[in-house]
Amino acid sequence: xxxxxxHQVTKNHHLFQAMGHAFDGIVAMLREERxxxxxVIAAMLAVxxxxxxxxxxxxxxxxxxxxxxxxxxxxxxxxTEAVTDLLSNHHYxxxxxxxxxxxxxxxLLAALFxxxxxxxxxxxxxxxxxxx
Numbered sequence: 001x002x003x004x005x006x007h008q009v010t011k012n013h014h015l016f017q018a019m020g021h022a023f024d025g026i027v028a029m030l031r032e033e034r035x036x037x038x039x040v041i042a043a044m045l046a047v048x049x050x051x052x053x054x055x056x057x058x059x060x061x062x063x064x065x066x067x068x069x070x071x072x073x074x075x076x077x078x079x080t081e082a083v084t085d086l087l088s089n090h091h092y093x094x095x096x097x098x099x100x101x102x103x104x105x106x107x108l109l110a111a112l113f114x115x116x117x118x119x120x121x122x123x124x125x126x127x128x129x130x131x132x
Contacts, residue, residue: 029075035107036074043067046118053125062121066114073110077103 012018029036050063080103084096 025075029078033074033078036071036078039070039074039111042114043070046114049122053122055121055125059121062117066110066117070107070110070114073107077107 012021030040046063046067050060055063080099084099088096
């Protein structure tokens with residue numbers, strides 16, 4: 001490492017430094033990952049619909065749970081892709097493919113769970129609005 005290299009290679013010295021790095025990671029996800037932007041738009045739509053329908057506190061907890069579950073799955077999928085690409089030097093390897101496919105499958109399962117929760121919470125309320 002050269003004397004002019006100012007990239008941090010040691011542990012964070014305080015909480016604010018760690019939080020700054022975490023914030024940088026969130027910004028990078030939003031800038032670089034198209035699927036993350038889609039998840040954010042879907043989450044915003046769910047929050048707007050929940051607010052409009054005045055869902056219960058328990059329903060808000062379920063909605064927030066699935067939103068953050070999908071976000072966490074997408075973050076872990078991105079980490080998996082980055083690390084496997086680094087380790088394989090961007091060359092095809094069956095284990096790299098498996099790791100990426102499994103990570104993507106985790107995001108898909110989280111997203112399907114979010115859709116199921118959304119349907120359970122929102123469909124009866126929309127139905128009640130239509131029947132009125």
